[in-house]
Amino acid sequence: SAVISQKPSRDICQRGTSLTIQCQVDSQVTMMFWYRQQPGQSLTLIATANQGSEATYESGFVIDKFPISRPNLTFSTLTVSNMSPEDSSIYLCSAFIGGSYEQYFGPGTRLTVT
Amino acid sequence: GQSLEQPSEVTAVEGAIVQINCTYQTSGFYGLSWYQQHDGGAPTFLSYNALDGLEETGRFSSFLSRSDSYGYLLLQELQMKDSASYFCAVSSNTGKLIFGQGTTLQVKP
Numbered sequence: 001s002a003v004i005s006q007k008p009s010r011d012i013c014q015r016g017t018s019l020t021i022q023c024q025v026d027s028q029v030t031m032m033f034w035y036r037q038q039p040g041q042s043l044t045l046i047a048t049a050n051q052g053s054e055a056t057y058e059s060g061f062v063i064d065k066f067p068i069s070r071p072n073l074t075f076s077t078l079t080v081s082n083m084s085p086e087d088s089s090i091y092l093c094s095a096f097i098g099g100s101y102e103q104y105f106g107p108g109t110r111l112t113v114t
Numbered sequence: 115g116q117s118l119e120q121p122s123e124v125t126a127v128e129g130a131i132v133q134i135n136c137t138y139q140t141s142g143f144y145g146l147s148w149y150q151q152h153d154g155g156a157p158t159f160l161s162y163n164a165l166d167g168l169e170e171t172g173r174f175s176s177f178l179s180r181s182d183s184y185g186y187l188l189l190q191e192l193q194m195k196d197s198a199s200y201f202c203a204v205s206s207n208t209g210k211l212i213f214g215q216g217t218t219l220q221v222k223p
Binding site: 108 | 155158159201209211216
């Protein structure tokens with residue numbers, strides 16, 4: 001089965017700083033997705049990252065706050081910029097792999113902002 | 115826009131059958147998926163329905179009625195390990211998955 005890894009698995013950051021989360025897929029994929037999940041809540045889509053073009057952001061999320069890179073077909077990064085305690089959440093990346101309907105998720109990055 | 119509704123919590127006993135309903139409103143609907151998420155874990159795929167009817171995979175089945183914008187996940191022979199959150203999610207022609215709020219299933223002995 002497909003594997004998606006994320007780094008770091010968790011971090012504690014001070015407000016005002018930025019954190020970059022890396023996501024690696026073990027096969028080439030067209031689209032990668034970034035979600036945010038508060039404990040006990042649903043997954044909220046932040047943006048869709050396509051290789052070779054700018055990411056597409058969902059309502060309420062902007063590039064200045066969540067810049068995304070997609071340098072190739074297996075890798076993406078999400079940066080959480082100028083963090084505040086409200087950014088404390090779990091951030092997950094995901095992708096559809098092999099043309100299936102199944103979306104695979106990374107293990108998530110647990111971010112705490114103090 | 116898109117919206118999905120599912121119950122927030124369901125409780126059942128081991129060996130029982132439970133049904134988790136999901137109603138949705140979306141444009142460009144392609145299909146309805148179900149995901150399971152245990153505490154501290156990542157969501158994992160359970161099923162996908164693009165056409166009306168029932169899809170069966172072991173103890174889990176999923177149903178879709180496109181005309182009613184409605185689907186459900188049926189879990190049979192419940193086991194303690196089935197205690198988890200279950201999310202319905204709609205996929206559209208944009209390729210994105212939009213998730214419902216999730217249903218927490220508690221299985222009791």
